[in-house]
Amino acid sequence: MNFESNSSYPLPSADGSSNPHQPLLTFAALGALTLAAVYWSFKLLGQRTLVDKDGNNIPAGPRGFPILGSFPLLTQYPEVTLDRWAKKFGDLYSLWLGNQLFVIVSSPEIVKDLIVTNGAVFSSRKEMFVKSKTVFVGRGITATPYNDRWRKHRRIASTWLNQRAVDIYTNVLDSEATVLIKAMYQESRAGTIPVNPQPHAGRASLNNMLSIVFGTRTGSIYHPLVGQALNISREFMNVTGPMSNLVDFVPILQHLPTSMRTRGEKLHQKLVETYGGMIKDIEHRMESGENVPDCLAKTMIESREEEKMDDLDMAILASAFMIGGVETTAAIMQWFSALIPAYPEIQRRAHEELDKVVGRDRMPTVEDEKNLPFCHAIVKEVERCHNPFWLGTPHVASENFTYKGQFIPKGTVVVLNTYTMHHDPKRHANPDKFDPERYLRDNLTSAESANLANPYERDHWMFGAGRRICPGMIVAEREIWLTISRMLWAFTMEALPEEPIDLKEYDGLSGRSPVPFRVNVIPRDARVAQVLALEEAPA
Numbered sequence: 001m002n003f004e005s006n007s008s009y010p011l012p013s014a015d016g017s018s019n020p021h022q023p024l025l026t027f028a029a030l031g032a033l034t035l036a037a038v039y040w041s042f043k044l045l046g047q048r049t050l051v052d053k054d055g056n057n058i059p060a061g062p063r064g065f066p067i068l069g070s071f072p073l074l075t076q077y078p079e080v081t082l083d084r085w086a087k088k089f090g091d092l093y094s095l096w097l098g099n100q101l102f103v104i105v106s107s108p109e110i111v112k113d114l115i116v117t118n119g120a121v122f123s124s125r126k127e128m129f130v131k132s133k134t135v136f137v138g139r140g141i142t143a144t145p146y147n148d149r150w151r152k153h154r155r156i157a158s159t160w161l162n163q164r165a166v167d168i169y170t171n172v173l174d175s176e177a178t179v180l181i182k183a184m185y186q187e188s189r190a191g192t193i194p195v196n197p198q199p200h201a202g203r204a205s206l207n208n209m210l211s212i213v214f215g216t217r218t219g220s221i222y223h224p225l226v227g228q229a230l231n232i233s234r235e236f237m238n239v240t241g242p243m244s245n246l247v248d249f250v251p252i253l254q255h256l257p258t259s260m261r262t263r264g265e266k267l268h269q270k271l272v273e274t275y276g277g278m279i280k281d282i283e284h285r286m287e288s289g290e291n292v293p294d295c296l297a298k299t300m301i302e303s304r305e306e307e308k309m310d311d312l313d314m315a316i317l318a319s320a321f322m323i324g325g326v327e328t329t330a331a332i333m334q335w336f337s338a339l340i341p342a343y344p345e346i347q348r349r350a351h352e353e354l355d356k357v358v359g360r361d362r363m364p365t366v367e368d369e370k371n372l373p374f375c376h377a378i379v380k381e382v383e384r385c386h387n388p389f390w391l392g393t394p395h396v397a398s399e400n401f402t403y404k405g406q407f408i409p410k411g412t413v414v415v416l417n418t419y420t421m422h423h424d425p426k427r428h429a430n431p432d433k434f435d436p437e438r439y440l441r442d443n444l445t446s447a448e449s450a451n452l453a454n455p456y457e458r459d460h461w462m463f464g465a466g467r468r469i470c471p472g473m474i475v476a477e478r479e480i481w482l483t484i485s486r487m488l489w490a491f492t493m494e495a496l497p498e499e500p501i502d503l504k505e506y507d508g509l510s511g512r513s514p515v516p517f518r519v520n521v522i523p524r525d526a527r528v529a530q531v532l533a534l535e536e537a538p539a
Protein backbone atom coordinates (compact mmCIF):
# COMPACT_ATOMS: atom_id res chain seq x y z
CA MET A 1 0.00 0.00 0.00
CA ASN A 2 1.30 3.41 -0.94
CA PHE A 3 0.84 5.53 2.14
CA GLU A 4 2.49 8.57 0.51
CA SER A 5 0.20 9.20 -2.38
CA ASN A 6 -3.19 7.83 -1.37
CA SER A 7 -3.33 8.16 2.37
CA SER A 8 -6.00 10.47 3.68
CA TYR A 9 -4.15 10.70 7.00
CA PRO A 10 -2.70 14.14 7.76
CA LEU A 11 0.86 12.79 7.95
CA PRO A 12 3.40 15.13 9.52
CA SER A 13 5.91 16.52 7.01
CA ALA A 14 9.44 15.18 7.08
CA ASP A 15 10.77 18.15 9.02
CA GLY A 16 8.22 17.57 11.75
CA SER A 17 6.17 20.68 10.95
CA SER A 18 2.46 20.15 10.70
CA ASN A 19 0.76 19.27 7.48
CA PRO A 20 -0.71 22.44 5.87
CA HIS A 21 -3.94 20.52 5.14
CA GLN A 22 -4.44 19.55 8.77
CA PRO A 23 -6.70 22.45 9.86
CA LEU A 24 -8.88 21.89 6.82
CA LEU A 25 -9.12 18.19 7.52
CA THR A 26 -9.78 18.78 11.19
CA PHE A 27 -12.61 21.16 10.32
CA ALA A 28 -13.96 18.66 7.80
CA ALA A 29 -13.81 15.88 10.40
CA LEU A 30 -15.48 18.10 12.99
CA GLY A 31 -18.15 19.11 10.49
CA ALA A 32 -18.87 15.48 9.61
CA LEU A 33 -18.96 14.58 13.28
CA THR A 34 -21.35 17.41 14.08
CA LEU A 35 -23.66 16.47 11.22
CA ALA A 36 -23.63 12.86 12.29
CA ALA A 37 -24.30 13.90 15.89
CA VAL A 38 -27.21 16.11 14.80
CA TYR A 39 -28.59 13.29 12.67
CA TRP A 40 -28.41 10.75 15.46
CA SER A 41 -29.67 13.13 18.13
CA PHE A 42 -32.73 14.02 16.09
CA LYS A 43 -33.28 10.44 14.99
CA LEU A 44 -33.25 9.33 18.62
CA LEU A 45 -35.32 12.27 19.79
CA GLY A 46 -37.82 11.62 17.04
CA GLN A 47 -38.29 8.09 18.36
CA ARG A 48 -39.21 9.36 21.80
CA THR A 49 -42.61 10.72 22.73
CA LEU A 50 -42.43 13.82 24.87
CA VAL A 51 -46.19 14.13 25.46
CA ASP A 52 -48.38 11.50 27.13
CA LYS A 53 -51.71 10.22 25.81
CA ASP A 54 -53.57 12.98 27.69
CA GLY A 55 -51.42 15.73 26.24
CA ASN A 56 -49.26 16.26 29.37
CA ASN A 57 -45.82 17.62 28.51
CA ILE A 58 -42.45 16.95 30.08
CA PRO A 59 -41.62 19.40 32.90
CA ALA A 60 -40.33 22.80 31.77
CA GLY A 61 -36.64 23.59 32.09
CA PRO A 62 -33.65 25.39 30.60
CA ARG A 63 -33.45 25.35 26.80
CA GLY A 64 -29.76 24.47 26.51
CA PHE A 65 -27.69 24.49 23.31
CA PRO A 66 -28.27 22.53 20.10
CA ILE A 67 -26.87 18.97 20.29
CA LEU A 68 -25.09 19.47 23.60
CA GLY A 69 -28.17 20.58 25.54
CA SER A 70 -27.27 22.03 28.95
CA PHE A 71 -23.95 20.15 29.11
CA PRO A 72 -21.67 23.22 28.74
CA LEU A 73 -23.44 24.84 31.73
CA LEU A 74 -22.85 21.89 34.03
CA THR A 75 -19.17 21.12 33.66
CA GLN A 76 -18.12 22.95 36.86
CA TYR A 77 -19.96 23.00 40.18
CA PRO A 78 -23.10 21.54 38.52
CA GLU A 79 -24.96 21.61 41.85
CA VAL A 80 -24.86 25.41 41.90
CA THR A 81 -26.38 25.69 38.42
CA LEU A 82 -29.00 23.02 39.21
CA ASP A 83 -29.89 24.93 42.38
CA ARG A 84 -30.35 28.17 40.40
CA TRP A 85 -32.60 26.41 37.91
CA ALA A 86 -34.63 24.82 40.74
CA LYS A 87 -35.39 28.35 41.95
CA LYS A 88 -36.41 29.36 38.44
CA PHE A 89 -38.25 26.26 37.14
CA GLY A 90 -39.49 24.67 40.37
CA ASP A 91 -39.06 21.39 42.24
CA LEU A 92 -39.44 19.23 39.14
CA TYR A 93 -37.81 20.44 35.94
CA SER A 94 -36.23 18.88 32.92
CA LEU A 95 -33.05 19.39 30.93
CA TRP A 96 -31.25 17.70 28.09
CA LEU A 97 -27.67 16.52 27.95
CA GLY A 98 -27.04 15.51 24.35
CA ASN A 99 -29.91 13.17 23.49
CA GLN A 100 -30.64 12.25 27.12
CA LEU A 101 -33.59 13.72 28.99
CA PHE A 102 -33.09 14.38 32.70
CA VAL A 103 -35.60 15.43 35.34
CA ILE A 104 -34.23 17.15 38.40
CA VAL A 105 -36.11 16.58 41.65
CA SER A 106 -35.58 19.19 44.36
CA SER A 107 -38.23 18.48 46.99
CA PRO A 108 -38.49 15.67 49.57
CA GLU A 109 -42.18 15.19 48.71
CA ILE A 110 -41.49 14.52 45.03
CA VAL A 111 -38.53 12.25 45.86
CA LYS A 112 -40.84 10.21 48.07
CA ASP A 113 -43.72 10.16 45.54
CA LEU A 114 -41.50 9.08 42.66
CA ILE A 115 -38.54 7.14 44.00
CA VAL A 116 -40.03 5.55 47.11
CA THR A 117 -43.78 5.16 46.48
CA ASN A 118 -43.28 4.38 42.79
CA GLY A 119 -40.07 2.45 43.31
CA ALA A 120 -41.17 -0.18 40.79
CA VAL A 121 -40.84 2.49 38.07
CA PHE A 122 -37.95 4.62 39.35
CA SER A 123 -35.30 2.13 40.48
CA SER A 124 -33.33 1.51 37.33
CA ARG A 125 -30.06 3.08 36.18
CA LYS A 126 -28.97 4.44 32.83
CA GLU A 127 -26.17 2.35 31.41
CA MET A 128 -23.73 5.23 31.16
CA PHE A 129 -21.08 4.63 28.55
CA VAL A 130 -18.09 5.32 30.80
CA LYS A 131 -19.27 4.11 34.21
CA SER A 132 -21.59 1.21 33.39
CA LYS A 133 -20.39 -0.07 30.05
CA THR A 134 -16.65 0.66 30.13
CA VAL A 135 -15.57 0.56 33.79
CA PHE A 136 -18.09 -1.93 35.19
CA VAL A 137 -18.82 -3.72 31.85
CA GLY A 138 -22.51 -3.98 32.76
CA ARG A 139 -21.95 -5.72 36.11
CA GLY A 140 -21.47 -3.16 38.89
CA ILE A 141 -24.27 -3.20 41.45
CA THR A 142 -24.28 0.62 41.60
CA ALA A 143 -24.66 0.93 37.83
CA THR A 144 -26.78 -2.04 36.70
CA PRO A 145 -30.38 -1.55 35.57
CA TYR A 146 -33.18 -2.85 37.78
CA ASN A 147 -32.86 -6.51 36.81
CA ASP A 148 -32.07 -9.97 38.19
CA ARG A 149 -28.31 -9.42 38.13
CA TRP A 150 -28.80 -6.32 40.31
CA ARG A 151 -31.12 -8.25 42.70
CA LYS A 152 -28.52 -10.99 43.13
CA HIS A 153 -25.64 -8.54 43.73
CA ARG A 154 -27.76 -6.48 46.13
CA ARG A 155 -28.74 -9.59 48.10
CA ILE A 156 -25.12 -10.73 48.40
CA ALA A 157 -23.96 -7.19 49.28
CA SER A 158 -26.61 -6.95 52.00
CA THR A 159 -25.39 -10.09 53.79
CA TRP A 160 -22.19 -8.14 54.52
CA LEU A 161 -23.79 -4.75 55.14
CA ASN A 162 -26.92 -5.46 57.20
CA GLN A 163 -27.21 -4.58 60.90
CA ARG A 164 -26.32 -8.07 62.14
CA ALA A 165 -23.21 -8.29 59.95
CA VAL A 166 -22.07 -4.80 60.97
CA ASP A 167 -22.55 -5.67 64.67
CA ILE A 168 -20.26 -8.67 64.16
CA TYR A 169 -17.39 -6.68 62.63
CA THR A 170 -17.83 -3.48 64.68
CA ASN A 171 -14.65 -4.49 66.56
CA VAL A 172 -12.76 -3.95 63.26
CA LEU A 173 -14.29 -0.49 62.74
CA ASP A 174 -13.51 0.32 66.36
CA SER A 175 -9.87 -0.70 66.13
CA GLU A 176 -9.32 1.11 62.78
CA ALA A 177 -10.74 4.29 64.33
CA THR A 178 -8.20 4.01 67.16
CA VAL A 179 -5.41 3.37 64.65
CA LEU A 180 -6.45 6.55 62.81
CA ILE A 181 -6.21 8.66 65.97
CA LYS A 182 -2.90 7.05 66.90
CA ALA A 183 -1.43 7.67 63.43
CA MET A 184 -2.52 11.33 63.46
CA TYR A 185 -1.11 11.74 66.97
CA GLN A 186 2.21 10.21 65.96
CA GLU A 187 2.56 11.99 62.61
CA SER A 188 1.80 15.31 64.26
CA ARG A 189 4.46 14.49 66.90
CA ALA A 190 1.90 15.01 69.64
CA GLY A 191 0.42 18.07 67.96
CA THR A 192 3.66 19.93 67.31
CA ILE A 193 3.58 19.73 63.49
CA PRO A 194 0.59 19.95 61.14
CA VAL A 195 -0.90 16.89 59.40
CA ASN A 196 -2.85 16.27 56.22
CA PRO A 197 -5.82 14.13 57.38
CA GLN A 198 -6.47 12.80 53.86
CA PRO A 199 -4.25 9.67 53.78
CA HIS A 200 -5.23 8.77 57.35
CA ALA A 201 -8.96 9.02 56.63
CA GLY A 202 -8.41 7.14 53.35
CA ARG A 203 -6.53 4.32 55.04
CA ALA A 204 -9.08 3.97 57.87
CA SER A 205 -11.93 3.58 55.34
CA LEU A 206 -9.79 1.39 53.10
CA ASN A 207 -8.84 -0.95 55.95
CA ASN A 208 -12.49 -1.31 56.95
CA MET A 209 -13.45 -2.30 53.42
CA LEU A 210 -10.37 -4.52 52.96
CA SER A 211 -11.32 -6.37 56.08
CA ILE A 212 -14.99 -6.79 55.03
CA VAL A 213 -14.22 -7.72 51.43
CA PHE A 214 -10.89 -9.59 51.64
CA GLY A 215 -10.28 -10.26 55.37
CA THR A 216 -7.05 -8.24 55.31
CA ARG A 217 -5.73 -4.74 56.18
CA THR A 218 -2.74 -2.47 55.58
CA GLY A 219 -0.22 -1.69 58.32
CA SER A 220 0.58 1.94 57.47
CA ILE A 221 -0.25 4.74 55.06
CA TYR A 222 2.96 3.79 53.19
CA HIS A 223 1.73 0.28 52.29
CA PRO A 224 1.64 0.12 48.44
CA LEU A 225 -2.03 -0.98 48.44
CA VAL A 226 -3.03 2.29 50.14
CA GLY A 227 -1.76 4.44 47.25
CA GLN A 228 -3.02 1.99 44.64
CA ALA A 229 -6.54 1.62 46.08
CA LEU A 230 -6.97 5.32 46.83
CA ASN A 231 -5.78 6.24 43.31
CA ILE A 232 -8.28 3.81 41.80
CA SER A 233 -11.13 5.28 43.88
CA ARG A 234 -10.10 8.84 43.02
CA GLU A 235 -9.85 8.05 39.31
CA PHE A 236 -13.31 6.48 39.51
CA MET A 237 -14.73 9.66 41.08
CA ASN A 238 -13.11 11.68 38.30
CA VAL A 239 -14.27 9.68 35.30
CA THR A 240 -17.82 8.76 36.33
CA GLY A 241 -19.65 11.98 37.21
CA PRO A 242 -23.38 11.55 36.51
CA MET A 243 -23.46 14.61 34.25
CA SER A 244 -19.84 15.31 33.42
CA ASN A 245 -19.04 13.10 30.41
CA LEU A 246 -20.29 14.31 27.05
CA VAL A 247 -19.45 10.88 25.64
CA ASP A 248 -22.25 9.42 27.84
CA PHE A 249 -24.88 11.52 26.06
CA VAL A 250 -23.69 11.92 22.46
CA PRO A 251 -23.65 8.32 21.22
CA ILE A 252 -21.55 9.05 18.13
CA LEU A 253 -18.63 9.98 20.39
CA GLN A 254 -18.70 6.47 21.86
CA HIS A 255 -17.19 5.13 18.65
CA LEU A 256 -14.18 7.42 18.92
CA PRO A 257 -11.06 6.85 21.03
CA THR A 258 -11.83 9.71 23.45
CA SER A 259 -9.64 10.22 26.50
CA MET A 260 -12.56 9.35 28.83
CA ARG A 261 -13.05 6.05 27.04
CA THR A 262 -9.33 5.25 27.37
CA ARG A 263 -9.31 6.21 31.05
CA GLY A 264 -12.45 4.09 31.62
CA GLU A 265 -10.84 1.07 29.94
CA LYS A 266 -7.64 1.45 31.98
CA LEU A 267 -9.65 1.77 35.16
CA HIS A 268 -11.58 -1.40 34.37
CA GLN A 269 -8.28 -3.21 33.82
CA LYS A 270 -6.92 -1.93 37.14
CA LEU A 271 -10.04 -3.03 39.03
CA VAL A 272 -9.85 -6.53 37.59
CA GLU A 273 -6.11 -6.82 38.19
CA THR A 274 -6.21 -5.43 41.73
CA TYR A 275 -9.44 -6.73 43.24
CA GLY A 276 -9.97 -9.68 40.87
CA GLY A 277 -6.34 -10.63 41.67
CA MET A 278 -7.01 -10.50 45.42
CA ILE A 279 -10.04 -12.80 45.00
CA LYS A 280 -7.91 -15.27 42.99
CA ASP A 281 -5.32 -15.21 45.73
CA ILE A 282 -7.98 -16.03 48.36
CA GLU A 283 -9.30 -18.82 46.14
CA HIS A 284 -5.81 -20.35 45.92
CA ARG A 285 -5.37 -20.12 49.68
CA MET A 286 -8.73 -21.82 50.23
CA GLU A 287 -7.82 -24.57 47.75
CA SER A 288 -4.57 -25.21 49.61
CA GLY A 289 -6.55 -25.74 52.82
CA GLU A 290 -5.67 -22.45 54.54
CA ASN A 291 -8.22 -21.15 57.04
CA VAL A 292 -9.14 -17.87 55.32
CA PRO A 293 -10.98 -15.31 57.50
CA ASP A 294 -14.68 -14.78 56.74
CA CYS A 295 -15.15 -12.02 54.17
CA LEU A 296 -17.22 -11.12 51.12
CA ALA A 297 -14.68 -12.69 48.75
CA LYS A 298 -14.86 -16.00 50.64
CA THR A 299 -18.69 -15.89 50.60
CA MET A 300 -18.65 -15.29 46.84
CA ILE A 301 -16.14 -18.08 46.17
CA GLU A 302 -18.09 -20.55 48.28
CA SER A 303 -21.42 -19.71 46.62
CA ARG A 304 -20.22 -18.96 43.09
CA GLU A 305 -21.86 -22.03 41.53
CA GLU A 306 -25.15 -21.65 43.34
CA GLU A 307 -25.21 -17.91 42.55
CA LYS A 308 -23.86 -18.44 39.01
CA MET A 309 -21.14 -15.81 39.44
CA ASP A 310 -18.10 -15.81 37.17
CA ASP A 311 -14.68 -14.28 37.94
CA LEU A 312 -15.64 -10.94 36.44
CA ASP A 313 -18.88 -10.75 38.47
CA MET A 314 -16.92 -11.33 41.67
CA ALA A 315 -14.19 -8.84 40.74
CA ILE A 316 -16.72 -6.12 39.92
CA LEU A 317 -18.87 -6.67 43.02
CA ALA A 318 -15.74 -6.47 45.18
CA SER A 319 -14.72 -3.32 43.26
CA ALA A 320 -18.12 -1.72 43.93
CA PHE A 321 -17.48 -2.18 47.66
CA MET A 322 -13.92 -0.90 47.44
CA ILE A 323 -15.04 2.21 45.54
CA GLY A 324 -18.45 2.81 47.14
CA GLY A 325 -17.13 2.23 50.63
CA VAL A 326 -13.81 4.10 50.67
CA GLU A 327 -13.86 7.55 49.08
CA THR A 328 -17.30 8.20 50.58
CA THR A 329 -16.75 7.71 54.30
CA ALA A 330 -13.20 9.08 53.97
CA ALA A 331 -14.67 12.20 52.32
CA ILE A 332 -16.90 12.88 55.35
CA MET A 333 -13.95 12.46 57.75
CA GLN A 334 -11.99 14.92 55.61
CA TRP A 335 -14.82 17.45 55.36
CA PHE A 336 -15.16 17.27 59.14
CA SER A 337 -11.41 17.90 59.59
CA ALA A 338 -11.51 20.77 57.11
CA LEU A 339 -14.56 22.43 58.69
CA ILE A 340 -14.17 22.03 62.42
CA PRO A 341 -11.03 24.20 62.95
CA ALA A 342 -13.15 27.24 62.03
CA TYR A 343 -15.53 26.51 64.94
CA PRO A 344 -13.65 26.56 68.27
CA GLU A 345 -16.90 27.19 70.14
CA ILE A 346 -18.51 24.06 68.65
CA GLN A 347 -15.40 22.02 69.53
CA ARG A 348 -15.50 23.38 73.08
CA ARG A 349 -19.12 22.32 73.46
CA ALA A 350 -18.37 18.86 72.05
CA HIS A 351 -15.41 18.52 74.45
CA GLU A 352 -17.63 19.44 77.39
CA GLU A 353 -20.19 16.83 76.37
CA LEU A 354 -17.47 14.18 75.91
CA ASP A 355 -15.89 15.00 79.27
CA LYS A 356 -19.25 14.67 81.00
CA VAL A 357 -20.36 11.43 79.35
CA VAL A 358 -17.14 9.60 78.47
CA GLY A 359 -14.42 11.23 80.57
CA ARG A 360 -10.75 11.34 79.62
CA ASP A 361 -9.76 7.77 80.47
CA ARG A 362 -11.31 6.05 77.47
CA MET A 363 -12.49 6.92 73.98
CA PRO A 364 -16.16 7.14 72.91
CA THR A 365 -17.73 3.94 71.59
CA VAL A 366 -20.74 3.02 69.47
CA GLU A 367 -22.82 2.62 72.63
CA ASP A 368 -22.02 6.19 73.74
CA GLU A 369 -23.56 7.79 70.63
CA LYS A 370 -27.09 7.97 72.07
CA ASN A 371 -25.73 9.86 75.09
CA LEU A 372 -23.71 12.34 73.01
CA PRO A 373 -26.42 14.26 71.12
CA PHE A 374 -24.23 17.24 70.31
CA CYS A 375 -21.43 15.12 68.78
CA HIS A 376 -24.09 13.10 66.89
CA ALA A 377 -25.51 16.42 65.61
CA ILE A 378 -22.05 17.56 64.43
CA VAL A 379 -21.76 14.45 62.26
CA LYS A 380 -25.19 15.00 60.69
CA GLU A 381 -24.47 18.67 60.06
CA VAL A 382 -21.16 17.84 58.30
CA GLU A 383 -23.12 15.41 56.12
CA ARG A 384 -25.81 18.01 55.33
CA CYS A 385 -23.26 20.70 54.47
CA HIS A 386 -20.84 18.46 52.58
CA ASN A 387 -22.65 15.56 51.03
CA PRO A 388 -19.95 13.95 48.86
CA PHE A 389 -22.60 13.21 46.16
CA TRP A 390 -24.64 16.34 45.54
CA LEU A 391 -26.30 14.65 42.55
CA GLY A 392 -26.58 11.21 44.18
CA THR A 393 -26.48 8.28 41.80
CA PRO A 394 -29.24 9.02 39.32
CA HIS A 395 -32.20 6.67 38.93
CA VAL A 396 -33.98 5.96 35.63
CA ALA A 397 -37.68 5.65 34.81
CA SER A 398 -38.27 2.17 33.41
CA GLU A 399 -41.80 3.06 32.22
CA ASN A 400 -43.68 6.17 31.08
CA PHE A 401 -45.05 7.99 34.14
CA THR A 402 -47.16 11.09 34.61
CA TYR A 403 -46.78 12.96 37.87
CA LYS A 404 -49.30 15.71 38.67
CA GLY A 405 -49.71 16.62 35.00
CA GLN A 406 -46.01 16.37 34.12
CA PHE A 407 -44.89 13.62 31.81
CA ILE A 408 -41.73 11.61 32.58
CA PRO A 409 -41.03 9.34 29.60
CA LYS A 410 -39.49 5.89 29.98
CA GLY A 411 -35.67 6.19 29.93
CA THR A 412 -35.60 9.60 31.65
CA VAL A 413 -32.72 10.00 34.12
CA VAL A 414 -33.96 11.21 37.52
CA VAL A 415 -31.51 13.22 39.63
CA LEU A 416 -32.01 13.89 43.35
CA ASN A 417 -30.92 17.49 43.68
CA THR A 418 -29.63 17.06 47.23
CA TYR A 419 -27.75 20.36 47.20
CA THR A 420 -31.04 22.27 46.92
CA MET A 421 -32.82 20.01 49.42
CA HIS A 422 -29.96 20.36 51.94
CA HIS A 423 -30.05 24.15 51.53
CA ASP A 424 -33.82 24.64 51.65
CA PRO A 425 -34.39 27.46 54.20
CA LYS A 426 -37.87 26.12 55.00
CA ARG A 427 -36.35 22.81 56.16
CA HIS A 428 -33.00 24.11 57.43
CA ALA A 429 -33.20 27.70 58.68
CA ASN A 430 -30.15 29.74 57.71
CA PRO A 431 -28.93 26.86 55.52
CA ASP A 432 -25.47 28.23 54.71
CA LYS A 433 -24.53 28.25 58.38
CA PHE A 434 -22.71 25.25 59.88
CA ASP A 435 -24.95 24.78 62.89
CA PRO A 436 -25.13 21.34 64.59
CA GLU A 437 -27.82 22.73 66.89
CA ARG A 438 -30.39 22.05 64.15
CA TYR A 439 -29.93 18.28 64.65
CA LEU A 440 -29.81 18.34 68.45
CA ARG A 441 -33.18 16.69 68.87
CA ASP A 442 -32.65 14.20 66.03
CA ASN A 443 -31.60 11.02 67.78
CA LEU A 444 -32.15 8.69 64.83
CA THR A 445 -29.47 7.13 62.68
CA SER A 446 -29.64 8.10 59.00
CA ALA A 447 -30.73 4.54 58.20
CA GLU A 448 -33.69 4.97 60.62
CA SER A 449 -34.38 8.49 59.40
CA ALA A 450 -34.70 7.25 55.80
CA ASN A 451 -37.75 5.24 56.90
CA LEU A 452 -39.69 8.20 58.36
CA ALA A 453 -43.16 8.58 56.86
CA ASN A 454 -42.78 12.36 56.50
CA PRO A 455 -39.94 12.99 54.01
CA TYR A 456 -39.54 16.57 55.31
CA GLU A 457 -38.41 15.12 58.65
CA ARG A 458 -35.62 13.05 57.12
CA ASP A 459 -32.19 14.22 58.33
CA HIS A 460 -30.59 14.52 54.86
CA TRP A 461 -30.44 12.77 51.48
CA MET A 462 -26.76 11.81 51.41
CA PHE A 463 -27.51 8.09 51.07
CA GLY A 464 -30.08 8.44 48.26
CA ALA A 465 -33.61 7.00 48.41
CA GLY A 466 -35.89 4.11 47.55
CA ARG A 467 -34.92 0.61 46.50
CA ARG A 468 -31.41 1.67 45.43
CA ILE A 469 -30.68 3.52 48.68
CA CYS A 470 -27.09 2.99 49.82
CA PRO A 471 -26.89 -0.50 51.33
CA GLY A 472 -23.68 0.56 53.11
CA MET A 473 -25.46 3.14 55.31
CA ILE A 474 -25.14 1.21 58.57
CA VAL A 475 -21.44 0.48 58.26
CA ALA A 476 -20.77 4.00 56.92
CA GLU A 477 -22.51 5.69 59.83
CA ARG A 478 -20.76 3.52 62.35
CA GLU A 479 -17.27 4.14 61.01
CA ILE A 480 -17.94 7.86 60.59
CA TRP A 481 -19.19 8.05 64.18
CA LEU A 482 -16.20 6.20 65.62
CA THR A 483 -13.61 8.25 63.73
CA ILE A 484 -15.19 11.69 64.16
CA SER A 485 -16.19 11.29 67.81
CA ARG A 486 -12.65 10.08 68.59
CA MET A 487 -11.01 12.96 66.71
CA LEU A 488 -13.17 15.28 68.81
CA TRP A 489 -12.30 13.39 71.98
CA ALA A 490 -8.54 13.34 71.34
CA PHE A 491 -7.73 16.68 69.73
CA THR A 492 -8.36 20.35 69.52
CA MET A 493 -8.17 20.92 65.79
CA GLU A 494 -6.80 24.23 64.54
CA ALA A 495 -6.18 25.74 61.11
CA LEU A 496 -2.74 27.08 60.20
CA PRO A 497 -3.02 30.88 59.84
CA GLU A 498 -0.72 30.80 56.80
CA GLU A 499 -2.65 27.95 55.09
CA PRO A 500 -6.36 28.86 55.02
CA ILE A 501 -8.61 25.88 54.19
CA ASP A 502 -10.64 26.23 51.02
CA LEU A 503 -14.11 24.76 51.62
CA LYS A 504 -15.59 25.82 48.29
CA GLU A 505 -13.12 24.02 46.02
CA TYR A 506 -13.21 20.24 45.81
CA ASP A 507 -11.74 17.20 44.09
CA GLY A 508 -13.87 14.73 42.14
CA LEU A 509 -16.71 14.84 39.62
CA SER A 510 -18.97 12.27 41.26
CA GLY A 511 -17.63 11.90 44.82
CA ARG A 512 -16.33 15.16 46.26
CA SER A 513 -13.62 15.55 48.87
CA PRO A 514 -11.79 18.71 49.97
CA VAL A 515 -8.61 19.72 48.16
CA PRO A 516 -5.59 18.72 50.28
CA PHE A 517 -5.08 20.79 53.43
CA ARG A 518 -3.20 20.59 56.72
CA VAL A 519 -4.39 21.14 60.27
CA ASN A 520 -2.89 21.13 63.73
CA VAL A 521 -4.22 18.30 65.88
CA ILE A 522 -3.37 19.23 69.45
CA PRO A 523 -3.90 16.46 72.04
CA ARG A 524 -6.35 17.67 74.65
CA ASP A 525 -4.25 16.38 77.52
CA ALA A 526 -1.53 13.91 78.46
CA ARG A 527 -4.02 11.11 78.97
CA VAL A 528 -4.65 10.90 75.21
CA ALA A 529 -1.24 9.22 74.77
CA GLN A 530 -1.98 6.86 77.65
CA VAL A 531 -5.39 5.84 76.31
CA LEU A 532 -3.82 5.28 72.89
CA ALA A 533 -1.28 3.09 74.69
CA LEU A 534 1.56 5.26 73.40
CA GLU A 535 2.84 5.97 76.90
CA GLU A 536 2.78 4.15 80.19
CA ALA A 537 0.31 5.49 82.74
CA PRO A 538 2.09 7.12 85.69
CA ALA A 539 2.60 4.71 88.58
Ligand code: HEM
Nearest residue numbers: 141142321324325328329393463464465468469470472476
Ligand atom coordinates in the same frame (compact mmCIF):
# COMPACT_ATOMS: atom_id res chain seq x y z
C1 HEM B 1 -20.55 8.49 53.50
C2 HEM B 1 -20.63 7.30 52.97
C3 HEM B 1 -21.50 6.94 51.80
C4 HEM B 1 -22.30 7.72 51.02
C5 HEM B 1 -22.49 9.22 51.08
C6 HEM B 1 -22.93 6.84 50.05
C7 HEM B 1 -23.85 7.28 49.10
C8 HEM B 1 -24.50 6.45 48.23
C9 HEM B 1 -25.52 6.88 47.31
C10 HEM B 1 -26.04 8.31 47.15
C11 HEM B 1 -25.92 5.79 46.62
C12 HEM B 1 -27.00 5.75 45.55
C13 HEM B 1 -28.35 5.67 46.20
C14 HEM B 1 -29.51 5.81 45.25
O1 HEM B 1 -29.45 5.26 44.15
O2 HEM B 1 -30.50 6.47 45.59
C15 HEM B 1 -25.15 4.66 47.10
C16 HEM B 1 -25.24 3.40 46.61
C17 HEM B 1 -24.41 2.38 47.01
N1 HEM B 1 -23.53 2.39 48.04
FE1 HEM B 1 -23.10 3.93 49.23
N2 HEM B 1 -22.51 5.57 50.26
C18 HEM B 1 -21.63 5.58 51.32
C19 HEM B 1 -20.99 4.50 51.87
C20 HEM B 1 -21.04 3.23 51.38
C21 HEM B 1 -20.37 2.10 51.97
C22 HEM B 1 -19.50 2.10 53.22
C23 HEM B 1 -20.63 1.05 51.17
C24 HEM B 1 -20.11 -0.32 51.44
C25 HEM B 1 -19.76 -1.15 50.57
C26 HEM B 1 -21.49 1.50 50.09
C27 HEM B 1 -21.98 0.74 49.05
C28 HEM B 1 -22.92 1.15 48.12
C29 HEM B 1 -23.46 0.30 47.08
C30 HEM B 1 -23.06 -1.15 46.82
C31 HEM B 1 -24.41 1.07 46.38
C32 HEM B 1 -25.24 0.65 45.19
C33 HEM B 1 -26.65 0.34 45.57
C34 HEM B 1 -27.54 0.00 44.38
O3 HEM B 1 -27.41 0.57 43.31
O4 HEM B 1 -28.40 -0.85 44.57
N3 HEM B 1 -21.73 2.84 50.26
N4 HEM B 1 -24.30 5.08 48.10
